[in-house]
Amino acid sequence: MRTLGTFEVCALRGHEPSRNGNLLARSVYRDSGSDECLRLTVELLGNCLNTHGSCCANYPVLSQLPTRVIDTAGANPRLIDSGGRKDKFAALSYCWGGDGNFKLTRATEQSFRDGRPLSEFPATLRDAITISKALDIRFIWIDALCIIQDCDQDWAHEASRMREVYRGAVxxxxxxxxxxxxxxxxxxxxxxxxxxxxxxxxxxxxxxxxVFLRPGSELWDERMHQSVLNTRGWVLQETLLAPRTLWFGHQQLCFECPRGSIDEGGRFLRVTEMYRSKEYMQTLRMRILPTWKRRLLPLLRHLNLPTTSMFLWPSLTDIIKARDWETIRHRAIPARPLTLQGVFRHPGDPAMLSHFDYWVHIIGNYSSRNLTKPTDVLPALSGIASEFHRATGDTYVAGLWKMDIIRGLGWTRGGLRRKAAGGWTEPEPTLPEHYLGPSWSWMSILGKRVDFMITDHFDHVDPLAKVINIEIQPATNDPFGALKAASITLQAPVLTLESENITTAPPTSRYPKLMARLYSIFKYQGPSEFGQKHQGYPGQRFILLYLLKTRDALRDRVNKVGDE
Known part of the structure; x- marks a missing residue:
């Protein structure tokens, strides 16, 4: 059978059938700024506030206002200090896009406090204020107008509170x-x-x-999902922390809350990646690990015992066939031994994932986004990190987690490339101008998507390395923000390479496959920190550090990461 096309059966808004109307899609309005479309936003938000008990229980409508907000009550919106009062407010997530002249500075502060005519506001900010008024929300937080942009101290303080802003916005x-x-x-x-x-x-x-038929492809608003906004690093945090988001796309609007998403076309949507959903963040807030478990987990980790809360005991057949405890242990535990506290089940997916499994997926998505300032790499993630810390009690370590640090060290990052003469591309330098973090963390270099080699490639992993000490020096008072310095001390097996040049694979090498692999990494995967900073010297030697032992359950074999 060949499919030539798909259609949706739709009803005009306001003219839905009296029976089974919920089965039909809806027409969209021609103008997203029309009174009808704005009334729809009121309806969507009101439905969540009035019928979603779990949303309101975890995210109260009245929250403490940010330090400064825009008061839209008068004809001229004005900047005010909140004084710690509680009220409902909206927040704006948008792209500056180089239009950075209309902003709060020491010089412009008084004019914003006096009130500026709405006509002077850039279109995106002006429309956001219009939407906020339509929703009967008096106060709105806009970063360009509520943070003093030429004051580093104010920016650092407000950036550390940004998680409370988006989490508290109605x-x-x-x-x-x-x-x-x-x-x-x-x-x-x-x-x-x-x-x-x-x-x-x-x-x-x-x-x-x-009713009428609409082509199934007419409203797939790919431009909304592929918009510049969704390539910004800050927006991932703004999206996940916000209890409710009104997305305004080119073709339609969409309302998202922990109960799911519904678009203007009448379709109920559900994200396929659990880590990108508000539902997961709500679950994270609800499932806080008890104190006794927080104390037990480091001990289990030290003894290399499974720390997942759900696993299968070996059958009698497994015990009879097994030759040693190691085999029994791996056959008994289908989940990864490095899986830590609190497992979740993704809807429709029986696989169990821990907080740390979700974290590496979040980092994969986050690292593929863009940051105007590379030094924002940790501040733009600090809100999500604080939620993970709140749920797990674990120590945050330069974009990784202490109880999962050995697995976290096994990362790779795609290199940046730029156009060169003749239409070819060449690698771009990956080292930032300013210090971002320690070289052993994924966030220390510039690049594209970060992948953790253990996440999807092996069923079981056991640590070979032992953490002796970790030291972290935050650059500010925010433990999840930028770093001043960081170090880690490990005890682990090592392999000494006899080659003086790690980028070549001499025929006489005892490890030709390993040397060839290293050569490929340094030559073809973009300039590494080693390639940019290391200065060779006669007689130099290199060692490889063994971090993990992996077991591929399908082939029932044991490998060491880095061993060939």
């Missing part, structure tokens, strides 16, 4: 259709000029309603 307005502040949020939607195919909706009601 709704976050996401300008997914704007690549800069001057473009605005509201759009006239592109709609097909072709006449609609109208059908009778026969449902047994006294009167027959009319």
């Amino acid at each position: 709704v976050t307005i996401a300008a997914a259709c704007a690549s800069k502040a001057s473009e605005g949020i509201f759009r006239e939607r592109e709609q097909s000029d072709q006449p609609r195919c109208w059908l009778d909706w026969i449902d047994g009601a006294p009167s027959t309603s009319k």
Whole structure:
């Protein structure tokens, strides 16, 4: 059978059938700034606030206001100090896009406190204020106007509180259709000029309603998901921490909360990656590890015992066939021994994942995004890190976690490339101008997506290395923010290489496959820190550190990471 096309059966908003209308998609409004569309945002937010008990229980409507907010009550929006009062407020997630002149500085502070005409605001900020008013939310937080941009001390203080801002906002307005502040949020939607195919909706009601067919591809707003906004590093945190988000795309708007997502076209959506959902962040807030378990886990880790809360005991057949305890242990525990506290089950996926499994997935997504300032790499992630710390009680270590540090050291990062003469591309330097973090952490260099080699490649991993000491010196008072210095001391087996040049693979090498692999990494995967900083000298030697022992359950074999 060949599929030539798909269609959605839709009803006009306000003219839905009296029976089984929930089965139908909905028409979208031609203008996202119209009164009708703004009334829809009120309806979507109100439905969550009035019917989603778990959302309201975990995210109260009234929260402590940020240090400064924009008061939209008067004709001219003005900047005010909150004084710690509680009220409902909205937050804005958007792209500056180079339009950075309209901002709070020491010189402009008084004019913002006096109030500025709404017409002076850049279009994106002006539209956000309009949306906030339509939602009957008096106060709105906009980073450019609520943080003193030319005061490093104020920026550092407010950046450390940004997690409370997005977590406390009753709704976050996401300008997914704007690549800069001057473009605005509201759009006239592109709609097909072709006449609609109208059908009778026969449902047994006294009167027959009319419905129409819409091509299934007409409203797939790929531009919203692939927008510049969704490539920003800060936005991942803004999205996950916010209890509710109103996404304004080119073709439609979408409302997202921990109960799921619904778009203007009437479709109920669910993210396929659990770590990207508000549902997971809500679960993280609810499942806080008890104190006794927090104390037990480091001991289990030290003894190399499984720390997952769900595992299968070996069968009698397994015990009879097993030759040693090691075999029994690996056959008994289908989950990874490095899986730590609190496992979750993804809807539709029986696999169990721990907090740390989710963390490495978050880092993979986050590291593929862009940051205007590389030094924001930890501040832009600090809110999510604080939630993980709150749930696990674990120590945050330069973008990794102390109880999962050995696995966390097994990372790779894709290199950046730039266009060169003749249309070719060449590697870009990966070392930042300023210190970001220790060389053993993924966040110490610039690049593309970070992958952790253990996450998806092996069923079981056991640590060979032992942590002797970890020292972290934060650059500010925020333990999840930027770093001043960091170090780690490990005890582990090592392999000494006889080659004086690690980037070549001499025929006489005792480890030709290993040397060839190292050569490939340094030559073809972009310039490494080693390649940019190391200065060779006669008689130099290199050692490889064994971090983990891995077992591939399908082949029932044992390998050491780095061993060939």
